[in-house]
Amino acid sequence: MNAFLKKFSRIIDKSSDRLLVERAKLGDKQAFARLYEKYLDAIYRYIYFKVGQDQMEAEDQTQKVFMKSWEKLATFDSRGGTFQAWIYRIAHNLVVDFYRSQKNTINSVELELIPDEKNLEAEVLNRFEVDAVKQALIHLSADQREVISLKYIEDLTNKEICQIMHKKPDAVRALQSRAVRQLQKIVKLKNI
Secondary structure, eight states: OHHHHHHHHHHHHHHHHHHHHHHHHTTOHHHHHHHHHHHHHHHHHHHHHHTTSOHHHHHHHHHHHHHHHHHTGGGOOGGGOOHHHHHHHHHHHHHHHHHHHHTOOGGGOOOOOOOOOSSHHHHHHHHHHHHHHHHHHTTSOHHHHHHHIIIIISOOOHHHHHHHHTOOHHHHHHHHHHHHHHHHHHHHHHTO
């Protein structure tokens, strides 16, 4: 039942996005503002971990994502995918451009999960788990880290991940499978 509700919620959400995008394309700034509010935190979080947890840089890059999405909104076609996948693709491309300009590689990026538990004991336990996952993620390739981040942190579908990463469904499934197996192997070997 829970899976059904989650899927139904996604369908409604995507339908809502389509309507907002169409209104924004007609110049409705309030519609774009709603899209901005909806995706701001997720895009910021995605970029924050990609740029080495640099708050100022993450804010700048996030602002660029929304500026670019507003400028290029007329080119968005919902038949090619969801608005969510499209805006994540813009974020991904800007992060790649950022690293190119810094002459660094994306392999230097670490991934961290954000604890959201209210009580301290749960937060401490979660922090321990986060540190263990971070240690294990260092051993994955950049593509494997990205697919894990998009799937399990950002909760995107495989179809959306394919659009963001410009990979075929089989390639994304293989990346996920290898990444999960590698994480399990690392956790087992290091007793994390």
